Amino acid sequence: MHEAILTANGLTKKYGDFTAINNASFTVNKGDIFGLIGRNGAGKTTLLKMITGLTDTTGGEFSIFSKTGDDLRKERRRIGCLIEEPAFFKNMTVEQNLRYYCLQKGITNLKQINSIIDTIGLSEGRQKKFRQLSQGMKQRLGIGFALLDNPDLVVLDEPVNSIDPIAVSELRETFFKLNREKEVTLMISSHMLSELYTLANRFLIIDQGKIIKDLTKDELDAECSRCTMLQTDDQSRTVTVLEDILGITEYTVTDKQELKITQADIQPILITKALVENGIGVSAIYESGVTLEEYFRQLISGN
Amino acid sequence: MMNMFRADLYRMLRSKGIYAFAALVIFAAGSAIAFKTMIGLINGYDPTFVTSGLKTDVRNAGMNFNYYYMMLIPTSVLLIADFGEKTIKNTLSSVTTKTKYYVFKWLLLQSVGIVSFLFGNTVYYSFNRLVNGDEYSSEASEFFSVILMQIPAITTIVSIFVFLSFLLRKSAVVNLFALVVPLSYSSLIGLLTLFDSTKEFAQQYMTRLDFSNVFQDIAGRVDTGYIVKIIAVCIILTALFFAAGLRIYNRSEAIN
Numbered sequence: 001m002h003e004a005i006l007t008a009n010g011l012t013k014k015y016g017d018f019t020a021i022n023n024a025s026f027t028v029n030k031g032d033i034f035g036l037i038g039r040n041g042a043g044k045t046t047l048l049k050m051i052t053g054l055t056d057t058t059g060g061e062f063s064i065f066s067k068t069g070d071d072l073r074k075e076r077r078r079i080g081c082l083i084e085e086p087a088f089f090k091n092m093t094v095e096q097n098l099r100y101y102c103l104q105k106g107i108t109n110l111k112q113i114n115s116i117i118d119t120i121g122l123s124e125g126r127q128k129k130f131r132q133l134s135q136g137m138k139q140r141l142g143i144g145f146a147l148l149d150n151p152d153l154v155v156l157d158e159p160v161n162s163i164d165p166i167a168v169s170e171l172r173e174t175f176f177k178l179n180r181e182k183e184v185t186l187m188i189s190s191h192m193l194s195e196l197y198t199l200a201n202r203f204l205i206i207d208q209g210k211i212i213k214d215l216t217k218d219e220l221d222a223e224c225s226r227c228t229m230l231q232t233d234d235q236s237r238t239v240t241v242l243e244d245i246l247g248i249t250e251y252t253v254t255d256k257q258e259l260k261i262t263q264a265d266i267q268p269i270l271i272t273k274a275l276v277e278n279g280i281g282v283s284a285i286y287e288s289g290v291t292l293e294e295y296f297r298q299l300i301s302g303n
Numbered sequence: 304m305m306n307m308f309r310a311d312l313y314r315m316l317r318s319k320g321i322y323a324f325a326a327l328v329i330f331a332a333g334s335a336i337a338f339k340t341m342i343g344l345i346n347g348y349d350p351t352f353v354t355s356g357l358k359t360d361v362r363n364a365g366m367n368f369n370y371y372y373m374m375l376i377p378t379s380v381l382l383i384a385d386f387g388e389k390t391i392k393n394t395l396s397s398v399t400t401k402t403k404y405y406v407f408k409w410l411l412l413q414s415v416g417i418v419s420f421l422f423g424n425t426v427y428y429s430f431n432r433l434v435n436g437d438e439y440s441s442e443a444s445e446f447f448s449v450i451l452m453q454i455p456a457i458t459t460i461v462s463i464f465v466f467l468s469f470l471l472r473k474s475a476v477v478n479l480f481a482l483v484v485p486l487s488y489s490s491l492i493g494l495l496t497l498f499d500s501t502k503e504f505a506q507q508y509m510t511r512l513d514f515s516n517v518f519q520d521i522a523g524r525v526d527t528g529y530i531v532k533i534i535a536v537c538i539i540l541t542a543l544f545f546a547a548g549l550r551i552y553n554r555s556e557a558i559n
Contacts, residue, residue, distance in 0.1 A: 054396055076396070099313065101393060
């Protein structure tokens, strides 16, 4: 049984007549890397703002660490977050900004500033003023702020925006490390499904303020599985060629008597060549299934 | 709240604005000492300000409306910057609530306002006595009783600025509003004094409602009963603007 860190029940946010979030219910479990996916304007940031106390809810309720209302306010110290673009004092350096928030949070161990600066890869820019930082460096400082005081839950809104690919890869490792070694639960929003796919183990897909899918990585993999479909004039000999010559063992036979090969890194041209060389007639070979992006697009268009 | 105070103190000491504010306070005091006269910005001369019998230092205390303009600097540095640079979201998401944030900023700016007001006037009084001697200096008790009676006016100014900051949230708009309103009011008084039918009303009533005259009236000790009324009105206004700002902020989005 997983321990629920965050439970939302019927969360709704309205701005006048516009409904930004409509009756959202979901649970984030301890240890999850929870991906929140949606197009720009889908409601991801509004949802994260509600959770982090930056905007009031119009309806519904949520609990974090099993606490609600006034009790929850005390628990907010256990949450680190970066919502929208990183915001710091322009005329203060990286180090001074982090020190300011350490003081504000009552963190007495100021040594953690150094380790956070190292973690986010800003060692060389630590004495640079915030206004002198590149967009990517600002984003990294925002992530550093979210990591102050060893939070149990880290909420990051589009954290890898404007960050170069190498730094994205380093940050991904940092997130994994936090999750695995310190059991930090991460809630990360992005409009880039492919980026979130490499990180998250749970996915909440949101569109026009509504949750349209809540699924685990295994379920997402099943929905998006790629395979190679094969039709020949001799199925039993085809199986022999696949297994003995090509070493392919992951396949099934469909109702239409087609072979569905699910093994990764299959090259259709090699299969065709081997079958033809063994005198087997190939009537059809094609790739089937949907990519992550196609799956996402299908969900959105169906909403 | 003590942690937030420590953090803002840390930031304050790294802000050029606060040093500009301190320089202005010292410059105003230094100028008044050097020229042995009262120096400051007021919105039109108050005809009821009786200076006879007052020494230069107390007359100069009547010009303490200077602090109205000077207090815009710490308000901008310590409060409006949080909205302008959007750092308020960092504080509200992990440190405190909207209500506590509002109360803290109000208390912080009141503290800065009162401390700087006392500091500026103490510097002025001490150096004026040292440089210009008894001829231009009152007894400390007389001078500081005026200063202490003016503190409710300072708290009112700060309360108005905190209210405006949470309402308008942009430094340029708050500054514009804070500068234009008193200037427009004194311009209106000036305009009304041009006509016989409105001259008396403008001079007798509107002038007394001009905030800059509060400082002069207290320094000039117009009338004890009147001063008590001024102080009472200041305390009520301080509380009203505090409550109005809190209500507006609690009913609006925490961040833009």
